[in-house]
Amino acid sequence: MSSDESDDTAEDPPVEGEPTESGESFALTYVAPFLGVLLIAVGIPLAILGGYVVVQDTLNLCGDPSIDVRALGDEERPSAAVGELEYGELSQAEQRALEQAIGSPLEEATVEGEMENRDVLLEGAVVEVDGERYYVRIASLNSCLRAEPLLFPIGMVGILLGIVGVLTPPIYRKMAGFEERIQQR
Amino acid sequence: MSRAVIQVSLFVAILSGCFLTAYFARRRRTDPSPDGGYAAIGERGLTWSEAKAAAIRWTTTTNHREIGLLYIAFGTVAAIWGGTDAMMIRTHLLTPEANIWTEQTYNELFTMHGLTMLIFFVAPVFFGIGNYFLPLLIGADDMAFPRLNAVGFWMLPPALLLSRLGILAEVTGKSLALVVPEGWLTILYVLREPALGWTLYTPLSTTMPDPQINFLLLGLHLSGIATTIAAINFITTIVYERTSEIGWANLDIFSWNMLVTSALVIFAFPLLGTALLMLLFDRNFGTTFFATEGGGPVLWQHLFWFWGHPEVYIIFLPAAGLMSLILPKFVGRKLFGFKFIVYSTIAIGVLSFGVWAHHMFATGIDPRIRASFMATSIAIAVPSAIKVFNWITTIWNGNVKLAAPTILCVGGIGMHIYGGITGVFLAVIPVDIIYHDTYYVVGHFHLIVMGIIPLMMFAASYYWYPLLTGRLYDRRLALFQSTLLVTGSALTFVTLMALGFLEHPRRYATYPAEFQNLHVVATVGAYIIGLSVMLWLYNMLWSYFHGEPVETADPWDLKSTNQFTREWQWFEEKLERERGIPPSEPEEVRRSYVPAQEEAPPSLYGRIVPVARTVVSDAGAGAIGGFVGTMFMTGVLFVAVAIGAFDLEAFADLAALVGLPATVGLGYAVFLVGGMTVWPLLFLALGEYLPGELSFVTGLWYSTVIASGFAIAFHTDQLGLELVAYLLFVLLSHWTYGLGLAGTIEYFGSRHPSPPEDQP
Ligand code: HEM
Numbered sequence: 018m019s020s021d022e023s024d025d026t027a028e029d030p031p032v033e034g035e036p037t038e039s040g041e042s043f044a045l046t047y048v049a050p051f052l053g054v055l056l057i058a059v060g061i062p063l064a065i066l067g068g069y070v071v072v073q074d075t076l077n078l079c080g081d082p083s084i085d086v087r088a089l090g091d092e093e094r095p096s097a098a099v100g101e102l103e104y105g106e107l108s109q110a111e112q113r114a115l116e117q118a119i120g121s122p123l124e125e126a127t128v129e130g131e132m133e134n135r136d137v138l139l140e141g142a143v144v145e146v147d148g149e150r151y152y153v154r155i156a157s158l159n160s161c162l163r164a165e166p167l168l169f170p171i172g173m174v175g176i177l178l179g180i181v182g183v184l185t186p187p188i189y190r191k192m193a194g195f196e197e198r199i200q201q202r
Numbered sequence: 203m204s205r206a207v208i209q210v211s212l213f214v215a216i217l218s219g220c221f222l223t224a225y226f227a228r229r230r231r232t233d234p235s236p237d238g239g240y241a242a243i244g245e246r247g248l249t250w251s252e253a254k255a256a257a258i259r260w261t262t263t264t265n266h267r268e269i270g271l272l273y274i275a276f277g278t279v280a281a282i283w284g285g286t287d288a289m290m291i292r293t294h295l296l297t298p299e300a301n302i303w304t305e306q307t308y309n310e311l312f313t314m315h316g317l318t319m320l321i322f323f324v325a326p327v328f329f330g331i332g333n334y335f336l337p338l339l340i341g342a343d344d345m346a347f348p349r350l351n352a353v354g355f356w357m358l359p360p361a362l363l364l365s366r367l368g369i370l371a372e373v374t375g376k377s378l379a380l381v382v383p384e385g386w387l388t389i390l391y392v393l394r395e396p397a398l399g400w401t402l403y404t405p406l407s408t409t410m411p412d413p414q415i416n417f418l419l420l421g422l423h424l425s426g427i428a429t430t431i432a433a434i435n436f437i438t439t440i441v442y443e444r445t446s447e448i449g450w451a452n453l454d455i456f457s458w459n460m461l462v463t464s465a466l467v468i469f470a471f472p473l474l475g476t477a478l479l480m481l482l483f484d485r486n487f488g489t490t491f492f493a494t495e496g497g498g499p500v501l502w503q504h505l506f507w508f509w510g511h512p513e514v515y516i517i518f519l520p521a522a523g524l525m526s527l528i529l530p531k532f533v534g535r536k537l538f539g540f541k542f543i544v545y546s547t548i549a550i551g552v553l554s555f556g557v558w559a560h561h562m563f564a565t566g567i568d569p570r571i572r573a574s575f576m577a578t579s580i581a582i583a584v585p586s587a588i589k590v591f592n593w594i595t596t597i598w599n600g601n602v603k604l605a606a607p608t609i610l611c612v613g614g615i616g617m618h619i620y621g622g623i624t625g626v627f628l629a630v631i632p633v634d635i636i637y638h639d640t641y642y643v644v645g646h647f648h649l650i651v652m653g654i655i656p657l658m659m660f661a662a663s664y665y666w667y668p669l670l671t672g673r674l675y676d677r678r679l680a681l682f683q684s685t686l687l688v689t690g691s692a693l694t695f696v697t698l699m700a701l702g703f704l705e706h707p708r709r710y711a712t713y714p715a716e717f718q719n720l721h722v723v724a725t726v727g728a729y730i731i732g733l734s735v736m737l738w739l740y741n742m743l744w745s746y747f748h749g750e751p752v753e754t755a756d757p758w759d760l761k762s763t764n765q766f767t768r769e770w771q772w773f774e775e776k777l778e779r780e781r782g783i784p785p786s787e788p789e790e791v792r793r794s795y796v797p798a799q800e801e802a803p804p805s806l807y808g809r810i811v812p813v814a815r816t817v818v819s820d821a822g823a824g825a826i827g828g829f830v831g832t833m834f835m836t837g838v839l840f841v842a843v844a845i846g847a848f849d850l851e852a853f854a855d856l857a858a859l860v861g862l863p864a865t866v867g868l869g870y871a872v873f874l875v876g877g878m879t880v881w882p883l884l885f886l887a888l889g890e891y892l893p894g895e896l897s898f899v900t901g902l903w904y905s906t907v908i909a910s911g912f913a914i915a916f917h918t919d920q921l922g923l924e925l926v927a928y929l930l931f932v933l934l935s936h937w938t939y940g941l942g943l944a945g946t947i948e949y950f951g952s953r954h955p956s957p958p959e960d961q962p
């Protein structure tokens with residue numbers, strides 16, 4: 018792949034003011050930005066993980082599971098393995114969430130507080146509220162991300178270095194042009 | 203973290219990035235530049251009245267080129283939207299637990315990613331390219347129905363907004379919550395992006411409470427109407443608006459692909475619309491089309507995939523057309539086997555309606571029905587393979603130029619081969635049963651939907667950039683960008699393929715920790731794709747203002763290989779007319795329909811006849827040759843049966859395979875039909891690649907190759923010496939077949955087709 022034997026290539030004819038030999042120019046025009054993009058692409062996930070851990074912990078974004086409910090018909094049973102729970106067995110927070118979920122059009126709510134029946138609800142259970150039977154399940158545990166916050170700076174440095182890499186060709190062309198003008202003077 | 207807010211910010215950031223680039227590029231251009239600069243005429247800031255005039259012009263235009271650009275712009279916006287979905291999916295999958303976003307969010311992401319990409323990105327961009335270039339390629343003044351064309355386009359933006367109302371509502375709610383009490387906003391929070399999977403399978407889609415699903419169905423329905431309108435317009439334009447010099451035989455390959463695509467649209471999309479309405483009624487008005495006690499959930503799958511599989515080809519065929527159009531220009535050779543590419547395109551079009559149940563192998567439908575769908579699904583690979591062979595042969599011995607479109611074409615062929623072959627495996631029932639809901643499927647179809655479709659769009663954008671803007675793009679950046687894109691796509695989706703081989707199920711927000719490394723690799727690959735797309739956007743916008751102005755209407759040196767096609771001729775005239783003068787649009791009023799002239803064949807029938815005649819003569823020679831060959835073969839097999847080397851039961855199995863009662867007679871009939879259609883056609887198409895100057899030699903080679911398949915398929919339980927005899931007779935019988943086939947075809951003089959001139 019060489020853009021110099023340009024008779025039969027559709028690509029650039031050798032650009033005027035391209036001062037260095039082709040090997041160097043190839044490395045700086047294609048290889049450096051490629052490594053740059055690679056650095057950015059690796060840097061983004063690192064930065065996201067490291068940065069998000071901090072945000073999550075300071076803003077308390079995780080830890081409260083959400084439940085979803087579905088009203089059941091008479092005799093309907095989601096599956097043979099699903100157990101029953103008495104309304105009274107639910108903790109305060111669970112009861113609150115359950116009622117909220119029944120009232121919500123999306124049939125979902127977050128459990129804010131003590132979650133006593135976590136294991137049962139993870140599998141799903143039938144609960145009777147005011148004579149209606151509901152199938153109640155945990156929809157999401159909202160589990161917390163655990164990662165080293167240090168990843169954030171590492172990732173950011175990677176991204177910045179990468180950007181420099183991507184910008185090598187124009188920078189290099191500018192500098193080369195500058196040098197040439199100096200020499201011509 | 204609220205995914206909606208992040209996504210909308212990302213989206214807005216990218217769009218503002220684009221505007222900023224354009225703004226600075228424009229500003230820079232007005233500055234006097236040291237090298238003497240490029241004269242900027244009338245480059246002031248935009249005044250209010252100018253802006254208003256521009257807005258009116260762009261929203262009311264019926265010019266096919268302007269509508270084409272609108273389509274492309276719309277498709278690009280949708281691609282960015284669906285692309286941020288993709289990036290967020292991959293970000294979510296960085297960790298095994300669902301801890302960056304929730305499971306619900308993940309389900310929303312992959313659902314709307316799929317729908318946005320398939321419905322709002324691919325078809326609009328291809329229709330845009332078609333709108334701009336197809337009339338130029340066939341020498342038409344405009345599309346047949348210019349106003350309808352505009353109507354079709356303007357249905358799309360509301361369709362997209364309806365479909366993605368959920369995320370808009372959420373962001374609006376979140377921002378309003380800063381100023382008004384939350385209580386007022388419940389209605390906004392109720393609309394939530396559907397979390398169903400893009401296939402909208404019942405009963406989940408009928409029972410899920412989310413009201414946004416209704417809007418989604420309406421939005422999809424609207425987009426379906428828009429697509430159908432556009433397809434009608436393309437067909438009419440191609441049939442009635444060609445100049446008199448262009449007949450069916452020298453209609454260019456891209457227009458052929460758009461024609462077949464549009465035909466598929468017309469048969470597929472109305473069905474989707476109906477099914478969507480049925481689903482809407484089931485959800486809201488108590489009908490029971492898809493209820494378990496009613497029509498049943500599997501009915502939905504039949505209806506959906508009867509649209510869904512042709513849809514796959516609706517988005518693939520235009521890409522294949524672009525490949526067939528662009529590749530020859532950069533390798534300096536005519537497209538190899540033009541006629542057979544057209545035939546294979548038509549064959550794909552027809553066959554694509556007969557394979558839908560391969561998406562339903564795991565539903566437990568009748569095994570006999572399944573088996574016949576397996577057979578058709580494998581058969582549809584044949585025409586696709588013909589295309590690939592023709593592309594490769596086009597490159598062969600060509601004068602390959604290093605340019606961004608070349609890299610994209612070659613990369614596209616490569617990934618298409620991987621995507622296609624993995625698809626053939628998936629068409630095999632036992633393989634599908636294991637892999638159907640794993641990342642194997644995701645890897646397989648992305649190698650097509652990412653590996654060739656967008657690649658061809660990028661290739662087209664580079665190829666026609668000089669024509670579109672009168673300037674050249676930054677070619678070094680383009681080379682770099684296309685390499686990056688190919689690398690990123692291969693990295694991402696081959697990795698997903700690997701995850702699939704490990705039987706990692708798809709559509710799950712969480713996964714076992716041992717898969718994390720592979721997921722991270724796929725995510726890095728996806729970011730590489732994302733970054734390369736940003737570089738492309740930058741290149742397109744910046745070069746629009748700063749690219750080298752074209753000096754000639756032939757930047758790709760097409761004249762030297764006699765490939766200076768009509769759209770470039772049009773461009774040449776335009777350059778001549780407008781050199782140095784600001785572009786001006788003539789204020790003339792077009793007729794939308796030009797009645798047939800005296801010298802043009804008077805009717806559609808009259809125009810189709812010549813094509814039909816060639817097709818029939820080719821197919822006829824093939825069929826007769828096949829018949830003769832099969833008769834010879836039957837004779838040899840008869841002997842084989844007599845001495846016990848061949849078991850007639852094998853024919854019964856063949857009948858059963860295609861879903862007929864398992865009798866020897868029916869099996870033989872299938873055998874005869876196959877011998878007269880599929881195999882001669884393949885011979886006609888592939889004969890070129892097989893060794894042999896003489897047709898007879900080629901016939902022998904060909905039959906030797908297909909004998910191996912026969913030997914496996916028709917093997918009953920011969921062992922030892924019997925097996926030797928069996929193989930011997932298989933070979934012998936095929937040789938007689940090959941000789942009979944080749945001899946007959948040679949007699950009718952149909953082999954060695956000469957590709958029609960691209961040039962008028
Ligand atoms: C940047 C490139 C892309 C990436 C990284 C990407 C990523 C993904 C991933 C990881 C999934 C699987 C989600 C899951 O099963 O859990 C997916 C699904 C899907 N993608 Fe893409 N994608 C990309 C581009 C495209 C394009 C260009 C199209 C179509 C033209 C497309 C269409 C689809 C469809 C239809 C699904 C299936 C959704 C479903 O299962 O309901 N993707 N994508």
Ligand SMILES: [Cu+2]
Nearest residue numbers: 511514558561
């Ligand atoms: Cu299919």
